[in-house]
Amino acid sequence: MCKLYILHSKSLDKFYIGHTCEEIKERIRKHLSDHKGFTAKSKDWMLVYSEDFGSKSEAYAREREIKNWKSKNKVKRLIEKTG
Template sequence: MCFTYILYSESLDKFYIGHTCESLDERLRKHLSDHKGYTSKVKDWKIIYSEIFENKSDAYKKELEIKSWKSKTKIKKINRKFSWIEHSDFLNRNGLNSK
């Protein structure tokens, strides 16, 4: 099982779009750890959206589709549209739902 996901940083008011075949919990932990990369600038990233795929290729295609939108407005709409979805991989400490 793989995921396409969107992270949001309130302090930067920026989104990060990615995909992974790890659990979302583990992937977010890596984004919040000390590393060099786009998400290393701040430690307030939260998963605001994710979608499940059967394979990495499909998850990557969805990531590229979302990135091609180049629009905060459209990304915010997808978050509102699917905000009712709960994922067991979300972390309580990040203000997200957990089962």
């Protein structure tokens, strides 16, 4: 089982969109650890949305689809629909 996930940082007011086939708690722990990369800019990332997929390629395709929106408001509407 793989997941598409969206994290939000309140301090940055930014979303991070990714996918993983590992346990989501472990993936978030890695985002919150000391590392280089986009999510290293903040330590308050929270999971705000996820979708399950049967394969890595499906989860990655959905990640690319959402990233191609290039719209913070569209991402917010997606999250709100699951509210």
